[in-house]
Amino acid sequence: xxxxxxxxxxxxxxxxxxxxxxxxxxxxxxxxxxxxxxxxxxxxxxxxxxxxxxxxxxxxxxxxxxxxxxxxxxxxxxxxxxxxxxxxxxxxxxxxxxxxxxxxxxxxxxxxxxxxxxxxxxxxxxxxxxxxxxxxxxxxxxxxxxxxxxxxxxxxxxxxxxxxxxxxxxxxxxxxxxxxxxx
Amino acid sequence: xxxxxxxxxxxxxxxxxxxxxxxxxxxxxxxxxxxxxxxxxxxxxxxxxxxxxxxxxxxxxxxxxxxxxxxxxxxxxxxxxxxxxxxxxxxxxxxxxxxxxxxxxxxxxxxxxxxxxxxxxxxxxxxxxxxxxxxxxxxxxxxxxxxxxxxxxxxxxxxxxxxxxxxxxxxxxxxxxxxxxxxxxxxxxxxxxxxxxxxxxxxx
Numbered sequence: 001x002x003x004x005x006x007x008x009x010x011x012x013x014x015x016x017x018x019x020x021x022x023x024x025x026x027x028x029x030x031x032x033x034x035x036x037x038x039x040x041x042x043x044x045x046x047x048x049x050x051x052x053x054x055x056x057x058x059x060x061x062x063x064x065x066x067x068x069x070x071x072x073x074x075x076x077x078x079x080x081x082x083x084x085x086x087x088x089x090x091x092x093x094x095x096x097x098x099x100x101x102x103x104x105x106x107x108x109x110x111x112x113x114x115x116x117x118x119x120x121x122x123x124x125x126x127x128x129x130x131x132x133x134x135x136x137x138x139x140x141x142x143x144x145x146x147x148x149x150x151x152x153x154x155x156x157x158x159x160x161x162x163x164x165x166x167x168x169x170x171x172x173x174x175x176x177x178x179x180x181x182x183x
Numbered sequence: 184x185x186x187x188x189x190x191x192x193x194x195x196x197x198x199x200x201x202x203x204x205x206x207x208x209x210x211x212x213x214x215x216x217x218x219x220x221x222x223x224x225x226x227x228x229x230x231x232x233x234x235x236x237x238x239x240x241x242x243x244x245x246x247x248x249x250x251x252x253x254x255x256x257x258x259x260x261x262x263x264x265x266x267x268x269x270x271x272x273x274x275x276x277x278x279x280x281x282x283x284x285x286x287x288x289x290x291x292x293x294x295x296x297x298x299x300x301x302x303x304x305x306x307x308x309x310x311x312x313x314x315x316x317x318x319x320x321x322x323x324x325x326x327x328x329x330x331x332x333x334x335x336x337x338x339x340x341x342x343x344x345x346x347x348x349x350x351x352x353x354x355x356x357x358x359x360x361x362x363x364x365x366x367x368x369x370x371x372x373x374x375x376x377x378x379x380x381x382x383x384x385x386x387x
Contacts, residue, residue, distance in 0.1 A: 030210040042218050049229045056236045063243040070250040079257065086260045088385050089271055091320040092278065099351045099378065102317050106354040107342035114339065122361075123335075129356035129374075130312055136360075 120144040135176040157181050277350045280385040298341040300333030322378040329373040352377045
């Protein structure tokens, strides 16, 4: 196939002593010289890529099996039930903390309010509903009522303080309403 | 036949444009072309696939770590629950999931008696006020109305004792007048906000 035997007899140094002329011989020579290294480089690259793919595929499969095993474990009925119960308890405990820390203790407010009424005023009715307070007071001293009115109006914890005074003979009846200022 | 003699310029031209050199260029080009085809159609898809597999591995690693964390948390919660489970089970009585406020009822009478009060009536109802502003995940506000009689001097202690109950009730409304009955006692109306859970299977 290849005419390697037919070497021309020449002393012309510009002409190579052996120079194949057909395409297959040229391809063979090129392949065994420069092309060899190019192909080896590409083959190394291809092999590297394929080996890394095999390794990664195996790693991926191992991880899939591991994740599936863990999911199966967590899908177990008793684990799921326990997880739901623990989650419920956690929600409940966080709610209890909110309720304990954030809600206002109204007994203290009511106590401060009732104990703040001067002894010269008689509390005949008391009403507290959602931060709103209504009082009915009786007294014989207008000055005591005025002092109490100014003390309530000057208190920054109360707003919309309204006093309505009725005088009947010697007894003065006062209806008071105001609102607790919330934070 | 007489051979034509070539001068130096023609020799250089002959060397530069020799058919061997041309063939060499063609083979080099063909090999580079084949290599490029191999890279485009064989290596590139594999590299893309490797990138996909890498992303998948990263995601699975993340998932695996999250599952590990969940398993270890559940294990640790299991141990904690075994230690404090009996105390936690008392929460069923404090915040009932079935609407059974037996602990509250059992506590109210002793508190009233301790402060010199008598229970006239008790009524549980839905909570209709909008004073409950904070958001809770499981606790639902409920309303309990107490009608009681006693002395006004003891009422503050009564209110404090009621708000000290373990279910953290809050006095929502409270009212009384100074009218006394034949035994010298005053009627009081107390409305409290308490809490329950709207899920009968909550503790199971």
